[in-house]
Amino acid sequence: MAAKQKIWAGLGLVACLALPLIITDRYIQHLLVMSLIFVIFSSSWNLITGYSGQLNMGHAAFFGIGAYASALLALKLGVSPWIGMFLGGLLAAAAGFLLGIPALRLSGPYLAITTIGFAEILRLVAMNWVDLTRGSLGLYGIPPLPGFWGIRFTSELTFYYVALAAAAWALFCFRRITRSEFGLSLQAMREDEIGAESIGIGTNRYKLTVFTISAFFGGFAGALLAHYQRLISPDMLSLGETFQALTMTMIGGLGTLTGPVIGAVLLTFLSEGLRFVEDAVKMDVRLIIYGGLLIVTILFMRGGIMGLWERWRGRSAGDGEEA
C-alpha cells in the first residue's frame, strides 16, 4: 500500500514538473500558477476551519497582509522579495495570533462576524492610507522575485516552478502537521471542545497556535501572488477572497489534505471558463455559480469531491461501510 502510494506520488510529481513544458500556452500556464497559489491559500484556511472547526471568515486579511508587507518592504526598503515573502508570512502570523485571541471566547457565527470585521477593517485601511498603499489604485511595479543562475522569474513558466516548490513545501508542512498529535488534537477540539478539555487538551493554546500557523501560510500565499502579478489592490483583503478559499475547500473536501488542492485547481480553471460566459450574457455570473455549487455541495455531497471519492472507494472495496 505504502509502496503503491509512493509510486503515485512520484508520478504526480513528474507530471507536475512536465506539465508547463507540454502545455506551452502562456495563458494556461498563468492559470496553473494561480491554481498553485490558491492551493496554498485555501489549504491554510482549511487548517483553521476544516481541521480545527474555527469558522474563520477573515482569511483574506492574512492574504492581504502578506502581499502588502512583502510588496512594501521591496518597494520602500529594497528588501529582497525572497526574504520579504517569509517576512510577509511572519507578519500575517502575528496578525493571526491577535485574531486568535477573540476566537478563544467566540465560536460559530459570532467568530465568523468578528473575523469578517477584522479583514474589513484592514481593507478599509488599505483603501484609505493613500500615502502608503496608494488606496484603491493599489500598488504597482512590485519587483519580481530576483533571478539567479541566469534564470529570471518574470515569465509564467519560471514562476510556475517557484509556485510549485512553494505549494509542495506548504503541503508537506500541512501533511506533517495534520498527521501529528497536534493535528489529531485539533480535530478532537473540532469534534467536541468540552470532551477535548476533559482529556487534557488546553484548547486556548491550541487555537492560538493553529491561527498563527494558518495565517503564516495565508500571508505567504499572498506575498507570492504580489510578486507574481506585481500589482495588488485592497480587493485582496475583501470577503470575496475568503469565499474563494471557502468554496475551493468545501467543493474539494473540508478537513482533508487533497480537498483544497482539487478545489483550487478546479475553480481557478472554472472561473476563467466562466469569463467567456460572462462576456456572452453581460452579467457577473461567477459568484452566482459559486453559490450554486456550494449549495449543491452542502446538500448532496457533504464531504465534497474527496467525500464522494471515499464513498466510492468504500463501496467498491465492498466492506459495507455506511453511505
Next chain:
Amino acid sequence: MAILETKHVTKNFGGLTALQDVSFALEKGEVMGLIGPNGAGKTTLINILSGAFHPSEGKVIYQGEDISRLKANLVNERGIARTFQVVRIFKRLTVLENVLTAMVDRGKDGPWRLVWGSFFRRACAFNQDRDACATADGLLASVGLLDYRDERAENLPYAMSKRLEIARALATRPKVLLLDEPSSGLNPAEQNEQIKIIRQINEQGISILIIEHVMKVIMDISHRLIVLHYGEKIAEGEPEAVYNDPLVVEAYLGGEGNA
C-alpha cells in the same frame, strides 16, 4: 487516605444553588456511588471535581493540592479523568484515534512542541507509532472495543460509544475516574458488562466516583454511597445502610404519605 475531597463546596448559578456546603472524601482505591433524584446536583459535583466548573465557595483538594481553580485540562493532567452523561466522543475520528488523542503527552510547553516535533521524528503520523498503538489496543481490548478499532466513532452503537469514552478517559492514565451515568440507556446484558469493566478498572487501583440511576449497578459495585438531594448531602455510608436510610427513602419517594 483520601485522594480527592471537597470541603464545604457551594455552587450557585445566578439565584439557583445547585450545591450547598457539600463535603466528602473519596478514599484511595474505593468505588464511591453518588446517587440522588433528578436535579440533585450530581453532575454539577462531577463538573466541579473535573474543573469544568469552579466552586462558588469551598475547595476541591486532590492529593493535598487545592485544584478548585484549575481548568479542566490541567485537572486532567493531574490525574483526574471523567466521562459524560451524554457521550462526548470525537465522532469523526476513528475509535483508535479517540484513544490515541488522549494518550498524547502534552508536557509543559504546550502545542508548539508538538508542532515542532511533527517535523523531526521517524514515525510521520500519529497512527504509525507502534508503542502508542499497542497501548491503545490494550485499552480498547479491556473494554471490548478492539474489533471496532478502525471504525469511525460515530458508527458505534450507543453502548459501545459509552465504553469508548471510558477507554479514552483511561488513556490519560488517571488515578481518579469520575463516571457520569455509565450505564444509562443500556440494556441489562450491557449493564452487566459495564459493571465488569468498572470493577476491572478499580482492581487496577484507580479510585472511582460513579453517578448511577440503575440501583442494581450502583449497589453491586460501590463500596460506599453518598446521596445528594436539592444540592445537599443527606447521607453517606455503606450501600445497605444508605439504601434503608429513612431520609433517602423520603427523598426518592417523597415522604411516607405519598409512597
